[in-house]
Amino acid sequence: xxxxxxxxxxxxxxxxxxxxxxxxxxxxxxxxxxxxxxxxxxxxxxxxxxxxxxxxxxxxxxxxxxxxxxxxxxxxxxxxxxxxxxxxxxxxxxxxxxxxxxxxxx
Amino acid sequence: xxxxxxxxxxxxxxxxxxxxxxxxxxxxxxxxxxxxxxxxxxxxxxxxxxxxxxxxxxxxxxxxxxxxxxxxxxxxxxxxxxxxxxxxxxxxxxxxxxxxxxxxxxxxxxxxxxxxxxxxxxxxxxxxxxxxxxxxxxxxxxxxxxxxxxxxxxxxxxxxxxxxxxxxxxxxxxxxxxxxxxxxxxxxxxxxxxxxxxxxxxxxxxxxxxxxxxxxxxxxxxxx
Numbered sequence: 001x002x003x004x005x006x007x008x009x010x011x012x013x014x015x016x017x018x019x020x021x022x023x024x025x026x027x028x029x030x031x032x033x034x035x036x037x038x039x040x041x042x043x044x045x046x047x048x049x050x051x052x053x054x055x056x057x058x059x060x061x062x063x064x065x066x067x068x069x070x071x072x073x074x075x076x077x078x079x080x081x082x083x084x085x086x087x088x089x090x091x092x093x094x095x096x097x098x099x100x101x102x103x104x105x106x
Numbered sequence: 107x108x109x110x111x112x113x114x115x116x117x118x119x120x121x122x123x124x125x126x127x128x129x130x131x132x133x134x135x136x137x138x139x140x141x142x143x144x145x146x147x148x149x150x151x152x153x154x155x156x157x158x159x160x161x162x163x164x165x166x167x168x169x170x171x172x173x174x175x176x177x178x179x180x181x182x183x184x185x186x187x188x189x190x191x192x193x194x195x196x197x198x199x200x201x202x203x204x205x206x207x208x209x210x211x212x213x214x215x216x217x218x219x220x221x222x223x224x225x226x227x228x229x230x231x232x233x234x235x236x237x238x239x240x241x242x243x244x245x246x247x248x249x250x251x252x253x254x255x256x257x258x259x260x261x262x263x264x265x266x267x268x269x270x271x272x273x274x275x276x277x278x279x280x281x282x283x284x285x286x287x288x289x290x291x292x293x294x295x296x297x298x299x300x301x302x303x304x305x306x307x308x309x310x311x312x313x314x315x316x317x318x319x320x321x322x323x324x325x326x327x328x329x330x
Binding site for chain 2: 024025034038040041044063067
């Protein structure tokens, strides 16, 4: 999977707390990505088995249950590896540049 | 919040539009997922005052639509492989060809209608008017005999027949010197006005057929 700036941001948000359950809107806010970019990205990650999703239990007050996402074990490994390689590439010098993630997401 | 239900309904409509572009097997779950996020965004006080939250919610819904249009492959689980570029080029070629065909048809139709209007303005040509009326009469008969004409085609052909008939009457009258020319000019103008009304009905049928595809396949055949 090609490392892009949105993917880097999403990996960083997930790796902040790999055990945390993340909702789509929370991921959007943390990664600073619009829904039209985030959801296709999550769908791709899910298709590759790097992210898993589940539905929360239905609310008593009639609110619709939300879907949350989490990195799988393989996803955590891949994310760490990809981010490490990216850091190494950046340290080596100018090449194909990927726009860095915002400070709050790191 | 005042107007919350209205805003949610608008957001829901956008999400529903976005989901229509998804494969049927994942459509319900994506619809549920995105619909569940809308009230959360609308009640998220961290993002600012109520109007801003409404804008954010609508932007969320609109952007899901953008995502399903531009990144449809992601939701289908498809990965671009070999030969995809060639396939894309083939589709592009077919699309351009179709677009070119449509443009040619549109230009032809405009020229055809322009010709009728010109005949109306400068005085009709007998051969043109009679050919117009008779050829369209033949086409209408063919539609009824084959039972394949849809309402759009029928109204269009009827509009051409009426215009052709009005022009033919005027052309015959002027060539044989009957009656007052003004009377027959008025008759031809009336014919063209009725023709325009029929064209409007054809356009209406077309828009209805687009809203309800079943109407597009409606034939003149009786129900069995």
